[in-house]
Amino acid sequence: MNAIHKYWQTILMTGLRPLDDEWWSLPGRYSLRFLRVLFLLSLWHTLLPTEGTTSGMTLHAVLTYTLIAEVFASQLSSRVALDTSLWQGDIANRFLRPMSIYCQYSAEMIGDWLLDLVLFSAPLVLIAPLFGVNPLPASPMAALLFTLSLTLGVAVGLALDFIFTAMMVFLEHSVYALMQIRNAISTLLSGAILPLAMLPWGLGDIFTYLPFASLASAPLRIYTGTGDPQFLITIQAAWALVLWPLARMLWRINRERLVSHGG
């Protein structure tokens, strides 16, 4: 019970932290995100015909894809604060806490989601019909499988985060530069902004097999009913199984190097 309690407290503390001092900046932040959604929806209206399909997707499916990508933006690009810890040097304190390093970061990540889900995601889903977007999943089964796929996506994202951080320690390179690259590459290859099916030269078919596609493209395709759930979930599960042992191994090896640098 105690073990769960400490993580629950961490989730709550992290979740409510923005209300201490950042609350007034939240409307500005959410307005920018809201405008970005409006912009992307308008872009698809410009590009795609109202009738028929493009690369197997109707305009309505693409609009739902874009909306849900923003609603679950944090979960589809799941990140822990490892890079910030390295940057600020408080990673050393993390090792002193009576909590697993993976679990404490994961708890903070879930905490970070709370306010976003309540103050931005839920309202966005509610007002989506005003913009002509149906926010509902393709079917009840799609909703169920989306939950499973999203969980696997988060697992793959976390593993990638630990791998990138371990590489960062190994290369002794700038935290900022490497995380920027990770963001840039994963945003493009994950399908979080553009559905992979909309890429030219059959690139989307290749990217589907990469771990980044497991983060966003797979769950979103399942949600919109534009992908084979069995195939997509199998790929996600395979990546989670491959990447987690790798992440643990790299982290274990490089943790010693990290300590030798003094945090």
Next chain:
Amino acid sequence: MADKIHPISKIFRQWRVQAYLDFMWMTRDFKFCMINIVSDIILNLSGVAAVFLLAERFQGIGTWGTEQIIFMLGYAALVHGVMDMGFSYNIMHISRRIGRGQLDHILIQPQPIWIALLTEGFMPFSGSWSFFTGVGITIWSLTQIELSITFVWCLYFAINLLSSCAVVLGFSYLWGSLAFWAPVGAEEINSQTTRFVSQLRTFPLDGLGKRLQNGLLSILPVGFVAWYPSRALMHVAPPETLWHTPLAAFTFIILATLAFRKGLRYYEKTGSQRYLGWGHRG
């Protein structure tokens, strides 16, 4: 003695010092140098890749052909490059410096704040790779589109490019000044504004509704980063629009200066509360 130096020569002298420091920092280790170069190129290319792929897939976007899109992407990459090269070390993300109490480091220097802001972020070596990526894309696009390149056109290009950079900087300072009043809450506000600008700067805005388009050319001036000046430079829009981006830059710089000065006056009374006993992020 120091007061007798003309501000312009002082700027050049400080740029020279910054260039030397940047060169030494960049070349201190071969592996580090190579990672830096490759990461900057990847970062800038991936920033424009999404729109390029979309344009390639749909043979253009809206009324824009693929070649015109590439020109706009090159222009956007150049703006990004200039900002990287000239306003690094959080000069662009001024909310971080204000929020972390680092503005004091500038205030104690025997020089005007504007000179410090104009020179401290200069990274001509480590920051130039984004710029060169932009140069490459722009030159390649110019070989693809039929455009008569004259001296006057090049002059307009340079003026518009610098104006776009000024718009980005002005927008950043306008929002970043909020950190004077809320150092913790607004410390990362420039990360939000920069992300918003960098995500949308590469999209042509023609197909958007008039209201959204106007919003993106005023309150959130994403359109002036690449789309609007590119239209003017490619003669898609009337010639008089070539002066609209410089006009917008002038307006944003004035507004940003007013906001920053107002914030600074408040800061003079309150100072920084961030240097606490248990660390600067307390």
